[in-house]
Amino acid sequence: MTAQLALGTYRCRAIPEAAAHAAASGAQWIDTAPNYAAGRAQKLLAPALAAHPSLWVSTKVGYFTVATGAEAVNAGALTEDQAPAGHSLVPDYVRWQIARNREQLGRDALDMVLLHNPERAYTGDRRALHHAIRNAFAVLEEAAAAGHVTGYGIATWAGLEEEVFTVGELLALAVEAAGGQRHHLVAVQLPVSLVMMTPIAQALHGRGPLPAAAGAGLRVMASTPLHGGELPGMVGQELADLIRPGLTPAQACVLAVASCPGVTDVLIAVSSAPHWREAADAVAQPSLTAAKLREITGVLASA
Template identity: 80%
Template sequence: MTAQLALGTYRCRAIPEAAARAAASGAWIDTAPNYGTGRAQILLAPALAAHPSLNVSTKTGYFTSATGIDAVNAGVLTEGQAAAGHSLTPDYVRWQTGCNRAQLGRDRLDLVLLHNPERAHPGDRLALHRELREAFAVLEEAVAAGHVTGYGVATWSGLEEEAFTVEELLALAGEVAGGQQYHHMVALQLPVSLVMMAPIVQALHGRGPLWAAAGAGLRVMASAPLHGGELPGIVDQELADLVQPGLTPAQACILATASCPGVTDVLVAASSTSHWKEAADAVAQPPLDTARLREITDVLASP
């Protein structure tokens, strides 16, 4: 089954209009407190109010300078911590989760992701895992209070750099919840594309983070399927036709990501109606089989 289309708001230029299109499609929306120079969540709130059943994932970790000042004034960060622009300390995670609820106008958040936790303690796995465990404990508290449904991790390089593995994340969540059957870690977000295709290649060989996440039943959100908009300029029509004849290069890239084993959602920052329709038409195609995906990755890997 091909993965579903979801709206990513990191590079989205017209968030209210894009959110309305996503709502009409029943698609997930992914956001963060630092997106849209700190205004993405506020701009999303009206669409979420108009569509209460719409699912949204948000994050805690990165923050704008204005949010850093607010966090210092609230007593959850020191000025030195705020200057870093990123924090996963328990007080900050607890406070930011509350701010996310207020900005999005939701009593309960569908999904809260720790945003690029690998930034917290680069090169120090023990310290990083200790901080992840503490942050997971705060999110488990939020679940118990009815403020959050589930949580997870949104990473850019943490899995590739082996700062943590999916199995380690699940083990940490199980530790704070009192057992693997009790935790509420339900999702993983990571870059998957024909540029950053290591997760695809690994999954095709029955290993790697996508394979582990699928085995654990996690929702897997593939970010940057067009690699920040660069891929359609890299993938020519010949390669697009190898993926599937009749698709544009952008559609071919999206379909390849959406067909990857383990991926459940593909995040696209479609700011216009035409771009959203183009992406929706791509994921509506039958998924590529493993033989075709292997052929595509072999072509791209060849010198």
């Protein structure tokens, strides 16, 4: 089954309009973060979420703007020394940011909170990084117990590919954070595209984070399927026709990611109705077979 389309708000030029198009199309998820749109993304999304309460929202903790860092220092969630880093997983900050996310999004309970690029805290000591992730997970478990968060996960750029943590290790850390009880780790978000093909190639051989996450029942949210909007200009019509005749390069790129084993959601940052419909038409196509995906990755690997 082809994955579902979801709205990603990173680099999204018109967040309220994009959210309205996503809701009108029947999309279930909108993904955001407190540092997107120069710190305004969550407030911009709030009216759309109020108008469409059935929309699920995933947001993040980790990165923060200079202004948000100053707020966190004033609130006692960060020290003066921690604020200049622009990123933190310390429990006091995670706890404060969850409350701030709820307020800005206008939601009593957040559907999902993701640790934003936890590898940003990696300094060469995997044990120290895992300790920081476990402590952040413990705060998220606390929030879940209070009814403020339904589930949590990680949004990573390179952490899984570079194996500074694995899906199995994240699950073990979640179990530990939950005190051996049922944990609320429900998702991983990572880049999957015809540029960043490693997760696709691994999944086709039953290896890597995608089958590991799928096997554990986790939601897998594929970010940057168009590689920041650059990929359609890099993919010619010949390759698009190899993927699926009749599709535009952008549609072909989206379908390839949506067809990858283990992927449940494809995040796209589009603001206009025509672009949203184009992407929706792509994921409505029958999934590409594993054989076709192997052919595509083989062609690209040899290019």
